[in-house]
Amino acid sequence: MLKKNLLSIAVVTAAMSLAACNDTETTTEPVEPDATTEEAVVEPMAETDPAAETDMMDETDPAAEADMMDETAATQTIAEIAADNENLTILTAALQAAGLDTMLMEEAEHTVFAPTDDAFEPVLESLGVTKEELLADTDLLEKVLPYHVLASEVLAADIPYGTDIETANGATISISEDNVITDATGNTANITGTDIMATNGVVHTIDAVLMPE
Numbered sequence: 001m002l003k004k005n006l007l008s009i010a011v012v013t014a015a016m017s018l019a020a021c022n023d024t025e026t027t028t029e030p031v032e033p034d035a036t037t038e039e040a041v042v043e044p045m046a047e048t049d050p051a052a053e054t055d056m057m058d059e060t061d062p063a064a065e066a067d068m069m070d071e072t073a074a075t076q077t078i079a080e081i082a083a084d085n086e087n088l089t090i091l092t093a094a095l096q097a098a099g100l101d102t103m104l105m106e107e108a109e110h111t112v113f114a115p116t117d118d119a120f121e122p123v124l125e126s127l128g129v130t131k132e133e134l135l136a137d138t139d140l141l142e143k144v145l146p147y148h149v150l151a152s153e154v155l156a157a158d159i160p161y162g163t164d165i166e167t168a169n170g171a172t173i174s175i176s177e178d179n180v181i182t183d184a185t186g187n188t189a190n191i192t193g194t195d196i197m198a199t200n201g202v203v204h205t206i207d208a209v210l211m212p213e
Helices: 002-027 035-039 050-059 062-073 078-084 089-098 117-127 131-136 138-148
Strands: 110-115 172-175 180-183 188-198 201-206
Touching: 078 089, 078 110, 078 188, 078 201, 089 110, 089 117, 089 131, 089 138, 110 138, 110 188, 117 131, 131 138
Parallel strands: 110 201
Antiparallel strands: 172 180, 180 188, 188 201
């Protein structure tokens, strides 16, 4: 009887030990890593070259672009600019007829208020002459053309509005803040284009011919 009890106790003890082992194995089972966790890892950002960033800024610098435009624009004299402009053909022919084109090819700086071809049409009608007849009247051209020239470079931003401005022939004109030129006889012309840069000055286009007394 004692032997049977001891055997029963041994069986129970073995069973409890086996159960304990099974519980330990279950709790220590390794956990597989989640695949989505690996994919969520963020790669470090690549380092940028400060010198490359500076070069990019220089390429888009408005001041640098403006300087480049000025350098490329100012490659011709005033006379050459007029000769290459399809809207200034009569003015170019008039300058050549009066022998004033050479003055506008010199290094000395000038400002020219350049009448367009359309601006000459009312003059031809009022004088009752053809373009060829006007170009042949060199005495008149020598009086009219210098009336459109200043003996210095005056950009649009530097125009002295409301004051008398002396022209190359000694007469005066004035310019209002709305860019209307008025001469001594009351003739007016609108400034239609500004700051056409030349190597020896600047050209502003106007829509009428100024006629001195």
